Structure formats: structure tokens, C-alpha cells
Amino acid sequence: MSNDTKTVLLSGVGGQGAILAADILSRVAMACGQDVKLSEIHGMAQRGGAVTTVVRLGDSVASMVADKGSVDYLVSFEKVEALRNIEFLKDGGALLVNDEFIKPLPVATGAAQAPNGVAESLEQAGAVLVPAEALAKEAGSVKAVNVVLLGALSTKLNYDEATWLSVIESRVPAKFKDVNIAAFKLGRKFVEECSA
Numbered sequence: 001m002s003n004d005t006k007t008v009l010l011s012g013v014g015g016q017g018a019i020l021a022a023d024i025l026s027r028v029a030m031a032c033g034q035d036v037k038l039s040e041i042h043g044m045a046q047r048g049g050a051v052t053t054v055v056r057l058g059d060s061v062a063s064m065v066a067d068k069g070s071v072d073y074l075v076s077f078e079k080v081e082a083l084r085n086i087e088f089l090k091d092g093g094a095l096l097v098n099d100e101f102i103k104p105l106p107v108a109t110g111a112a113q114a115p116n117g118v119a120e121s122l123e124q125a126g127a128v129l130v131p132a133e134a135l136a137k138e139a140g141s142v143k144a145v146n147v148v149l150l151g152a153l154s155t156k157l158n159y160d161e162a163t164w165l166s167v168i169e170s171r172v173p174a175k176f177k178d179v180n181i182a183a184f185k186l187g188r189k190f191v192e193e194c195s196a
Helices: 018-031 078-088 117-123 132-141 140-156 161-171 174-195
Strands: 008-013 035-041 050-058 071-077 089-098 128-130
Touching: 008 018, 008 078, 008 117, 018 035, 018 140, 050 078, 071 140, 078 089, 078 117, 089 140, 117 128, 117 161, 128 140, 128 161, 128 174, 132 140, 132 174, 140 161, 140 174, 161 174
Parallel strands: 008 071, 071 089, 089 128
Antiparallel strands: 008 050, 035 050
8 A cells, every 4th residue: 555545435324334344444454554543423323324434544644534525445335325425435536335225214114215326326436336245145144245345445455365354353253254254255356356
């Protein structure tokens, strides 16, 4: 990784594991000798509300603030949340999105309509749509979507794969270690094959 500070925005809804993903990312950067600043907005996270986390990584990070147009990597756990946060992505930034739509409460209750053309809008913005739920199931648990997305993100950051795996092993319960390692590798492989 270069000496410049890099900014990662993780967005999703409560219960998808965005907070754990941010923690793992932060620990990987610190294990590689980098400074890290982290900011979390939980909203109504436990009720399926929006969750956004900013992780800034570099040799010396002054602030955890991410302004519109300043994010190097936007990793979204859900398509509508990706659209909601896309204005933060800088020109030339990477957009990695779980190819999943979770109905917001107003849509689920019939009080509002789901937006149209979400996937098309994201693809036009250069998004890599990752089938994270299917890959997590393949790894052994749908709950590993967050680690699939970390695997996808790992292809964009210059941290050694062994460091990622070591941090994941230390942060997840022992009984879920193998599932999460498999999920990480599947996410990484998917993006590598998309880029080939």
C-alpha cells in the first residue's frame, strides 16, 4: 500500500456483520504497521436499519471523516445501501456490492415502492456485483457474507493474504473459523476472476 491514506466505506443494514468486517479490516491494517481511524454510524442497526462504517488506513491518518467524493473503496452489503452511499465514492474508486436486495421497512409494509433499476445503476457506476450470499452458503454459512466481501476487498488492498487469514482466525469463534476462511477465499477468488 502506498503512503497515502486510503478510505473504505462499509455500508449495509443491521445484522449483516458490517461492524465485524470493519474491525477485521482495521486489525489487518494495524498488523501491517499502519495507522487506522474508524467511525461507525449504527442507526437502527438491530432492527435492520442502515449501518455505515468508515475505516481510514495509512502511515499517518489525521481524521476518520469521509466527505462526499473522498472514498477509495465502497463495500456495500446490499444494493440499495450502495446507491444511497455512492456519492461518497471518488472518481476512479472501487465499488464492491453484495448482489442482494433487502426490502426497507417502508417497502416491506407497502408504504413505499422499491426503487427500479438498482443493479443497472450500480453496473453503470462500475460496480462489481458479488454473489456474496451464494458464496457464503458455499463456504458453509450465509452469515459469512461479510467475510466474503472482505475477501473481495482484499484484492484492492496491498495486505498479505496470510495476515488477513490470521486476523480472521483470531476474531471469529473457533467453530466458525473454517467457514470464514473459506468465505474469504471465495470472495477473493471471485473478484480476481472478474478482473482477469
